[in-house]
């Protein structure tokens with residue numbers, strides 16, 4: 702459903718006019734319903750790759766190559782077509798949920814207005830649907846949460862609201878940019894498990910950006926390892942773990958903390974529950 706070919710991103714320093722190439726001709730494909738993890742250290746170009754897909758690269762930057770979503774090249778598509786694709790087919794879940802939510806409005810407005818404005822739903826239907834989506838992401842006291850302002854909710858709760866908002870428009874492709882980095886470890890596992898479940902149930906494709914190789918391996922079908930603006934290798938989590946093709950990947954594997962020893966955030970959570978029950 703997504704094909705990226707020879708993606709090159711070049712930025713120009715507005716003061717000196719000097720050009721710097723940030724992404725160096727990367728290619729990848731993503732099938733319908735597939736999750737691809739983009740892993741690598743800080744500054745390797747993971748977020749910039751997502752920005753190119755979303756068409757929100759830094760101003761003055763030049764994007765060359767091809768980014769094709771279900772047959773449409775996003776780099777050459779016209780204004781209205783591109784606006785529709787971004788609004789309907791793509792959904793971003795960013796690191797900081799506060800960025801997506803208006804601090805002076807209750808979070809219910811974000812969900813309800815999103816659905817009534819973008820999808821022409823009646824207010825009553827949008828309210829019902831918002832509560833349904835919140836239950837799907839594991840929030841039971843939906844009335845309280847819908848009435849709450851962002852500062853009244855925890856980071857994990859807010860990220861669930863953002864996930865509910867992201868899936869409310871039935872996008873084809875979820876772009877998750879370090880969606881749990883700002884959360885504590887237990888909340889991180891909960892939120893990733895919910896994101897994973899929602900995605901699988903709905904058959905959505907996802908690009909999951911993270912520097913955490915184990916986390917990516919737990920929820921992705923394939924991993925692309927990035928370094929200095931280049932994709933070094935792409936493979937299944939088993940390929941990357943057992944048959945790394947580059948020294949860099951081998952070192953990345955060796956350096957990773959064993960956060961999810963049983964391979965999935967849900968297993969980690971079950972472990973936490975058992976320990977809490979024992980305590």
Ligand SMILES: Nc1ncnc2c1ncn2[C@@H]1O[C@H](COP(=O)(O)OP(=O)(O)OP(=O)(O)O)[C@@H](O)[C@H]1O
Pocket residue numbers: 712723741742743744745746747748749750759912
């Ligand atoms: N607005 C910008 N203008 C010019 N260069 C930028 C800009 N933003 C980021 N860069 C550079 O682009 C490169 C890739 O950055 P990017 O944010 O994609 O990395 P990343 O892998 O997502 O890292 P992180 O995990 O820290 O977010 C870095 O060298 C960074 O310095």
